[in-house]
Amino acid sequence: MxxxxxxxxxxxxxxxxxxxxxxxxxxxxxxxxxxVEKKYVALHLNDGRMGNQLFHMINGYAIARTIGRIHYLPYEDRFRDLVVQRLKQLERVFPAIKRTYVIDKSETNRTLVKFANKSCCVYDDPKRLLNYDDKYLLLDFAWVQNPRYFEGMIEEVREILEFSPSVVSEGNHLLDMLKLNSSSLGNSHGISFWDRPQQSTLCIHIRRTDFLERNISTNMMDTVVAANDIARGMVSFYLKGTFHDGLFGGGVLH
Known part of the structure; x- marks a missing residue:
C-alpha cells in the first residue's frame, strides 16, 4: 500500500x-x-409531635410525587434538630419512611411559593406547580393535614407505613398481656374472658395534650359516655384500619 x-x-x-x-x-x-435534571419541593419544618411529623412526611412526599419532584427537608435551623430527632423515632416504627425525603444539608437558592393559604387543612392542587422551572421550591406552609394529597396513592402509603419487625413483636407482646389480664377477670362456665362469644377488649386513645397546653375547655365526660356507648354496642361506627385489614382498611363494628 x-x-x-x-x-x-x-x-x-x-x-x-x-x-x-x-x-x-x-x-x-x-x-x-x-x-432529566432533578428538581425538589419542600414544606417548612414544624415543631409538631409524631402525628404532625407523619402527616408532614407523607403529604410532602405525595405532593412531590404528583409533580415529579423529590421531597426534601429545607435547611431551617429553628426546628431542624427537633425534626431530625422525630424522624429517627418514626423510622424505628416505619423504616420505609426514610425513602420519602432527603435532607438539605446547607442553604440552597430556593423559590418560596404561596400554598394553601398557609392553612393545615385547605387543599391546594399541587399540579399548578408544574409550571415552575426552579430547581428548589419551598411551599410557604408547615402544617399539612389534608388527606387529599395522598388519596391517589393509598397502596404506596400502606407500604411506607409498614411496621418494623421489632414494633410488631412489641405489639404482639402487649396483646398477649392484654389477653392474660382479661382472662384473669374470671371464667364463665369454663370459658375464659377473652374467648367468650362476642367478647373483646376496647382500647381508646384520647388526644388531650393540645387542649391542655392551649387551655381549651373540654368535657371529658362526653368522651367517657361515647366510649361506653360503643362498648355496649349502642352505636355503629366505621373503623379506619384494623389488625387484619391494615392501615386505611376498615369495617363497620357494632
Whole structure:
C-alpha cells in the first residue's frame, strides 16, 4: 500500500472515530441524566409531635410525587434538630419512611411559593406547580393535614407505613398481656374472658395534650359516655384500619 492510500485510510478512520464520539455525546444529552435534571419541593419544618411529623412526611412526599419532584427537608435551623430527632423515632416504627425525603444539608437558592393559604387543612392542587422551572421550591406552609394529597396513592402509603419487625413483636407482646389480664377477670362456665362469644377488649386513645397546653375547655365526660356507648354496642361506627385489614382498611363494628 503506497503512502497516499495509507494517508487516506488514516483520515477515514479518524473521521469515523470523531463521528462515533459525536453520536455518543448526542445520546447522552438527549437520553442520559443530563436531560432529566432533578428538581425538589419542600414544606417548612414544624415543631409538631409524631402525628404532625407523619402527616408532614407523607403529604410532602405525595405532593412531590404528583409533580415529579423529590421531597426534601429545607435547611431551617429553628426546628431542624427537633425534626431530625422525630424522624429517627418514626423510622424505628416505619423504616420505609426514610425513602420519602432527603435532607438539605446547607442553604440552597430556593423559590418560596404561596400554598394553601398557609392553612393545615385547605387543599391546594399541587399540579399548578408544574409550571415552575426552579430547581428548589419551598411551599410557604408547615402544617399539612389534608388527606387529599395522598388519596391517589393509598397502596404506596400502606407500604411506607409498614411496621418494623421489632414494633410488631412489641405489639404482639402487649396483646398477649392484654389477653392474660382479661382472662384473669374470671371464667364463665369454663370459658375464659377473652374467648367468650362476642367478647373483646376496647382500647381508646384520647388526644388531650393540645387542649391542655392551649387551655381549651373540654368535657371529658362526653368522651367517657361515647366510649361506653360503643362498648355496649349502642352505636355503629366505621373503623379506619384494623389488625387484619391494615392501615386505611376498615369495617363497620357494632
Amino acid at each position: 503506497d503512502s497516499s492510500c495509507k494517508s487516506l485510510l488514516a483520515v477515514v478512520v479518524f473521521v469515523q472515530f470523531c463521528f462515533i464520539l459525536w453520536i455518543h455525546s448526542w445520546l447522552m444529552r438527549n437520553t442520559g441524566d443530563e436531560a
